[in-house]
Amino acid sequence: MNIQERIAVKLFSSDLPTLQSIEERYPQRVLPADAMVTRVAPSPTGFMHLGGLYAALISERLAHQSGGVFYIRIEDTDKKREVAGAAGTIVRKLRNYDLVIDEGPLPSGDEVGAYGPYTQSKRADLYHAHIRELYVQGRAYPCFCTVEELDEMRKLQELQRARFGYYGQWAKCRDRSEEKVLELLQSNTPYVMRFKSMGDFNKKITVADLLKGRRELSENDQDIVIMKSDGLPTYHFAHLIDDHYMRTTHIVRGDEWFSSLPLHLQLFELFGWTPPRYGHYAAIQKMDGTSKRKLSKRYDAEANVEYYTEVGYPRVAVLEYLLNLADSEFEEWRAAHQDTSYTEYVLRFERLASSAGGALFDLVKLESISKDVIANMRAQDVYECAVEWAREQSTAFARVLEDQSDYAIQSLSVERALDGKGRKDIAKWSDVPKEISYFFEPFTLTQDQIQLLKGISQDVLHGSIELFIKTYEDTDSKERWFEKVKEIAKTYGYAESQKELKTHQEQYKGYVADIVKIFRVLLTGRAQSPDLHAIMKVMGNERVFRRLKTGLDLL
RNA sequence: GGCCCGUUCGUCUAGUGGUUAGGACACUAGGUUUUCAUCCUAGUAACGGGGGUUCGAUUCCCCCACGGGCUACCA
Numbered sequence: 093m094n095i096q097e098r099i100a101v102k103l104f105s106s107d108l109p110t111l112q113s114i115e116e117r118y119p120q121r122v123l124p125a126d127a128m129v130t131r132v133a134p135s136p137t138g139f140m141h142l143g144g145l146y147a148a149l150i151s152e153r154l155a156h157q158s159g160g161v162f163y164i165r166i167e168d169t170d171k172k173r174e175v176a177g178a179a180g181t182i183v184r185k186l187r188n189y190d191l192v193i194d195e196g197p198l199p200s201g202d203e204v205g206a207y208g209p210y211t212q213s214k215r216a217d218l219y220h221a222h223i224r225e226l227y228v229q230g231r232a233y234p235c236f237c238t239v240e241e242l243d244e245m246r247k248l249q250e251l252q253r254a255r256f257g258y259y260g261q262w263a264k265c266r267d268r269s270e271e272k273v274l275e276l277l278q279s280n281t282p283y284v285m286r287f288k289s290m291g292d293f294n295k296k297i298t299v300a301d302l303l304k305g306r307r308e309l310s311e312n313d314q315d316i317v318i319m320k321s322d323g324l325p326t327y328h329f330a331h332l333i334d335d336h337y338m339r340t341t342h343i344v345r346g347d348e349w350f351s352s353l354p355l356h357l358q359l360f361e362l363f364g365w366t367p368p369r370y371g372h373y374a375a376i377q378k379m380d381g382t383s384k385r386k387l388s389k390r391y392d393a394e395a396n397v398e399y400y401t402e403v404g405y406p407r408v409a410v411l412e413y414l415l416n417l418a419d420s421e422f423e424e425w426r427a428a429h430q431d432t433s434y435t436e437y438v439l440r441f442e443r444l445a446s447s448a449g450g451a452l453f454d455l456v457k458l459e460s461i462s463k464d465v466i467a468n469m470r471a472q473d474v475y476e477c478a479v480e481w482a483r484e485q486s487t488a489f490a491r492v493l494e495d496q497s498d499y500a501i502q503s504l505s506v507e508r509a510l511d512g513k514g515r516k517d518i519a520k521w522s523d524v525p526k527e528i529s530y531f532f533e534p535f536t537l538t539q540d541q542i543q544l545l546k547g548i549s550q551d552v553l554h555g556s557i558e559l560f561i562k563t564y565e566d567t568d569s570k571e572r573w574f575e576k577v578k579e580i581a582k583t584y585g586y587a588e589s590q591k592e593l594k595t596h597q598e599q600y601k602g603y604v605a606d607i608v609k610i611f612r613v614l615l616t617g618r619a620q621s622p623d624l625h626a627i628m629k630v631m632g633n634e635r636v637f638r639r640l641k642t643g644l645d646l647l
Numbered sequence: 648g649g650c651c652c653g654u655u656c657g658u659c660u661a662g663u664g665g666u667u668a669g670g671a672c673a674c675u676a677g678g679u680u681u682u683c684a685u686c687c688u689a690g691u692a693a694c695g696g697g698g699g700u701u702c703g704a705u706u707c708c709c710c711c712a713c714g715g716g717c718u719a720c721c722a
Binding site for chain 1: 661670683
C-alpha cells in the first residue's frame with residue numbers, strides 16, 4: 093500500500109458505494125421534456141421564514157405548471173443549530189400550506205419518493221463516496237488548521253488588506269507532505285476536508301441566472317470546506333450531490349447564495365454533471381425607522397410564517413401576496429379572474445426576474461388581498477376557517493362558534509351572497525370575534541354605548557322605540573321595514589332622507605339615519621354595523637325585542 | 648477592507664432613445680347607501696446625484712451616494 097492509499101484508509105470507510113452504483117440507484121426521471129424538478133430545502137431550526145415560503149411557492153408553481161416534480165429536502169448538516177423535532181414541524185407547516193408536495197418527508201417521519209432519503213444526515217455515504225473520489229483525483233485534501241489559526245489568518249489578511257479566505261498562499265494545508273498528513277491522521281488530529289480549487293480569481297465566468305440574467309462573476313479560488321470535522325458535508329457540497337441525484341432541474345434560492353455560485357458550478361463541472369439552472373432572489377425587506385433592512389428572524393414577528401397562522405390570515409392570501417411580489421402581472425390576472433384559483437396563473441421567468449430587487453414587506457397590501465379573499469368565500473367556509481383558527485388561538489371563542497354553529501354561520505351571512513361576494517371588513521380570522529360578537533349573549537350595554545345616543549331627546553328615544561316594538565314584524569321585507577322606520581322618523585320630526593333634510597334643514601331635528609341609529613345601538617352596541625334589517629332577521633324576534641326593551645329601561 | 652447585486656409615486660411595480668411615465672395598494676375629495684363596509688368617479692404622488700454619448704436620456708456608458716448580500720468547520 094502506498095502512502096496515498098494509507099491516507100485514504102484513514103480518511104474513508106472501506107464500504108462506500110461506487111459512483112456508478114449511485115448513478116444507477118437514482119435514474120433520470122421520466123418526465124415531459126420541459127418539466128421542471130424543483131425543491132424546497134429547509135433547515136430544521138423550527139423556524140420557517142417568509143422568504144422560505146416565497147421560494148417554496150415559486151418552486152412549487154414552476155414544477156407543477158410544467159408537469160414536473162416538487163419535493164422537500166431537509167438540510168440538517170448543522171447539528172449545532174438543529175432543534176429537536178423541528179424537521180417534523182417544518183414539514184407539517186409546509187404540507188399544510190396548500191402547496192402540493194410530491195416527494196419528501198412526511199410529518200410522521202416516513203417519506204415518499206424514490207430519490208431519498210430526503211434528509212441530508214441520512215445520506216452521509218453518498219457524500220463520502222464523492223469526497224473520496226475528489227481526494228483520489230487530487231481535488232480534495234484534509235486540513236488541520238484550527239479555528240484559532242484561521243482567526244489569526246483572517247486578522248493578518250485584514251492587516252495586509254488582502255482578500256479574506258483560504259486560498260493560494262494562505263491555504264497552508266493544501267500542499268502538506270503526505271508523510272505529515274499521515275502522521276497527523278495517525279495521531280487523530282481533528283481535520284476537515286477542503287476542496288482544492290483550480291479557479292483563478294482574476295478570471296471571470298459568465299453565469300445565466302434565471303432571475304438576474306447574464307452576470308459576470310470571478311472564478312472561485314477558495315479551498316472551501318466540503319466536509320466538517322464531524323464528518324458531515326457543508327451546504328455547498330451536500331446540495332450539489334443531492335440536487336444532482338434527485339435530478340433537480342431548477343433551483344430558486346436567496347441572493348445570499350449568488351456569490352458562491354462559481355464554486356457550485358465549478359464542483360458540478362468537476363464531476364462532469366450538468367448543473368441545474370439557478371435563480372437568485374433578494375430577501376424581503378422591512379422598514380426600520382428610516383432605513384430598509386432584511387426581514388429578520390430575530391426582530392420581526394412577521395418574518396415567521398407562523399405569525400400569519402396565529403393572527404389568522406388565510407393561507408391563500410399569504411400565498412397570493414407573495415405571488416404578487418414575485419410577479420406583478422399576477423395582480424391584473426387576479427382582477428380579471430376573480431373566481432379562479434391562483435394555481436391557474438402561469439408564472440414566467442421573465443416576469444419573476446423583476447422581483448429580484450428585494451421587496452419591502454407591506455402588511456397593508458396583504459390585508460387588502462386578504463379582505464378580497466375572505467369576501468369571496470361562502471359564509472360556511474368563513475365559519476369553518478374561523479373555527480379552525482379559534483381552536484388554536486382563542487378557545488373561548490371557538491366554543492361560542494361551535495355551540496351555536498348555525499347562528500354563527502347566519503351572522504356571517506349578513507350582506508354575503510350565497511356563493512360568496514361579501515363585505516370586506518374581515519382581513520383575518522382574528523377580526524371575526526369583534527365583527528360578530530354582538531350577535532351573541534350575554535349582551536349588555538355600557539354607559540359609553542348609551543352615550544352614543546346623546547343629542548337625541550328622551551321623548552324621541554322612548555317614543556320611537558315603543559313605536560318600533562309595536563310595528564316591527566320579522567316577516568317584513570327590507571323595503572317594508574324601512575318604510576315603517578321612515579314613518580317613525582316623520583312622527584318625531586326627522587326627515588325621511590338626507591336629501592330632504594338638506595333642502596329643509598330648519599324643519600327637521602335630523603333624518604332617518606338618526607332614528608335607525610337608536611335601534612342600531614340598542615341591538616348591536618355600536619354606532620356602525622352592517623345592514624340592520626339583515627342583522628335583525630338573523631337575531632330573531634325574541635332577541636330583538638328583548639334587547640330593545642332592556643335598552644328602553646336603561647335610557 | 649475586498650468582491651458582488653440593486654436604486655421609477657409612501658409601498659409593490661409597468662414601461663420606453665422622443666410617453667400627458669401606466670396600473671395596484673394606501674391616502675384625499677365627491678357620489679350612491681339607514682350608519683359602516685362596499686361600489687362608482689376624480690385627485691395628490693416617482694425615474695437617487697453628477698458627468699458623458701446623442702438632435703434628444705428615466706432608458707446606453709462612467710463616477711458617486713445610498714440600500715442589500717457574501718467574505719464560517721451556518722445554511
